Amino acid sequence: MARLSLYRKWRPQGFESVVGQDHVIKTLQNAIETSRIVHAYLFAGPRGTGKTSTARLLAKALNCEKGPTTQPCDECESCVAIREGRSLDVFEIDGASNRGIDEIRQLRETVRFKATQGKYKIYIIDEIHMLTIEAFNALLKTLEEPPENVVFVFATTEPQKVPATILSRCQRFTFRRIPTEVIVDRLVEISEKEGVKVEEGALHIIAETSQGGMRDALSLLDQAMAFSKDVVTSKIVQEMLGLTDAEALTSFFTILANQDLKGGLELIRSALFGGKDLIYFMESAMQVARSLLVVNADKTAPLQPGEILLSRDRKDFLQIVKTLDSVYLVKIIETLAEAVQKGKQTADPELFFDLALVTLIEDKEKSNEIESLRSLVEDQNKKLTELEKKIGEGKSQVKQKYDxxxxxxxxxxxxxxxxxxxxxxxxxxxxxxxxxxxxxxxxxxxxxxxxxxxxxxxxxxxxxxxxxxxxxxxxxxxxxxxxxxxxxxxxxxxxxxxxxxxxxxxxxx
Ligand SMILES: [Zn+2]
The missing domain is CATH 3.30.300.180 (DnaA, N-terminal domain)
Structure with a gap:
């Protein structure tokens, strides 16, 4: 039998294990405690942030033999059936799969029957914004006169696409992207329980890449474990994701420090041929630059995310700070941010990376040029003052007419x-x-x-x-x-x- 994925295995079975959504969980628990359950909830938020898991937890909380309770037992027939996805009272409809016409029709026919085992019938409709107009209309009729003891939970990544008539009948909860640190902590906890050795840097990369989604983070950890023999290292994760490694990032900053345009273009080329994700490369470089700024301002600042990407030795980090001043670091961030933004809209981010590099290297040269021009002008001004003095003495007059x-x-x-x-x-x-x-x-x-x-x-x-x-x-x-x-x-x-x-x-x- 195939190994159960980490995501399924570690799916929250109690409200306490939903991470990063405390504001949602507290409100739901209050509603359960004070028996103020409404007929329809809308869970809106980015993918993998716990919307469906929370919907299932709500179903458990309502139908637990000891419920409604904020702490479902996870042992009774109802809790186990819900956990195993075979409860006759919990219906999960995927709005994206066939846009829901048949399901909603069936829903309308059966919604008025009483719950089989539990107290409530719970309809979880995932990606509700994908439903057809017909399906929405059918759903609306049910929502207008909701049968007793039926709870709808609508989940969506795009609430703005849900018709206002539906939205107005729902209590809305917004799920947030889970902060990187929170994801890292959860990954550390799960790795320990799984008995897997991991480098913390590797978990940081996974957390960053999954952009606030726990499901993606756990899938990536799963993959990384499959890739690794012994320890899940940053290098393995970077290779697996086609990401830029510390070495390439260090080279990038050395190239900027040396204003080596040719070397920079070669580096981009070799990253591209090595199958690296150039957008990630630029994003990582921005993060390094941001961390360099922080460390530049305060040498005792705690370990920064960019330091983990580059190296874990602050000495190396400070070495780079020495050669790049804060003004230039800001310039690096701004230039790369623009390149990332443009690069994401095209199949050819390489071009924008190249342009960013040219801008960064020309700019440094220009500012050197401007500096030497400025001292030249100051020099000339001094001489001019002297000359005017001499002319004044000689009672002559100089007037500029033509260059x-x-x-x-x-x-x-x-x-x-x-x-x-x-x-x-x-x-x-x-x-x-x-x-x-x-x-x-x-x-x-x-x-x-x-x-x-x-x-x-x-x-x-x-x-x-x-x-x-x-x-x-x-x-x-x-x-x-x-x-x-x-x-x-x-x-x-x-x-x-x-x-x-x-x-x-x-x-x-
Ligand atoms: Zn139970």
Missing amino acids: VVTYWKEMLEKLKSKKDTLEFYAFLVVAQPVAFDGHNLYINFPETYEFHRANVVNPKNKSLIEAKLGELTGSTIKLHVDKTPGAKKDPDFLAKTQDVFGGTILKPE
Whole structure:
């Protein structure tokens, strides 16, 4: 005979073993104690959070030979029959399987018969939102005039799809996703009772993956046990789930620290070919980053979930914190969150992972660039202040009119793009722009380009060039070759200015 699954074996048999839904259980127990059982309940909540189990417990509580009681005995004929799924008074209908038409029809025919063994007839309709309109209408007629001692429990993962006419006749309970820690505790308890050795990290991964659903968590633990020979380790669980292992995650953060784009793209590729789930990879990396933030702020913070994913040695963890500051960690989380969101909507999350990586690495480079630019600007500002002081002393005045470098580049582009000026381009391209005030253009030729210089200063060429430049800019241009602007006023001025501006000189008036 096949081994009973953990989920079935450890299904809660008493209210006390339903985990993570205390608010629901307490209210139900109060209702039982004060005999205020209503005709219809709606249990809404994510899959695997205990809706059907609680419905069965309610049936037991109502029909136990010692009941109605908040503590069904689990021994009497009724309790055992319900546990074994063969009670003649408890009907389970799956709304999803054939959308319920025949079942609801049958329900209407039999609902008025008295309970066979127990005091109540209990109808549990799972995934009620899947019922057809006809089935809903038939159900509604029964709900409008409910027979005595009949209790309906409707379970749904999508309450918004249940017609309002049904909802208004139900007492509603919302089942919540079970917190990861609560799932872990339950898994620890069950593993101990099963005599199975497990690493706590493995249970954390299972709990995280099952996203608040105990049923999924127990199924995963079942699988992991089947995969493992001796101990259920994190590595086994990760392999089983096709998840990213600690090694790959560590590499990922090292790559970010080193701003190694090529390595990062290779890592994504090898994870993909290794059958890893890239969405999970990104989610895990986000969790590591989040934990790094916490540990960064407080080195004595308790063990964080991301530490379990990466390694259990805080030293390794702190090593990574050292290289990635909090601002960048936040950036990592934000960028990956966006990639995960987009990646989930496509069959190709790889693309979004790649893009996220490029963003993260370019950003770091950019912020380095911005940093060096900022110090450069500060430097220039200092020099400018000094220069202004000197100019003030020399009673000269400097006024910026044109950015000669930009102007020069544009001009060369224009000369290059036309056949009849291509020759001038060839001569002028080696020259260095010095100053330009809108009409007077000062350029220098390096000594090694005497041939070029000679061609430009040749009066015939010079006037042609001036005419062409004038055509292109729409104003009269006078070309000054190897001459110093403002030389008459202050022979040192050019040298001083050049020192400061590195070649871009403003013409004094
Ligand atoms: Zn009983």
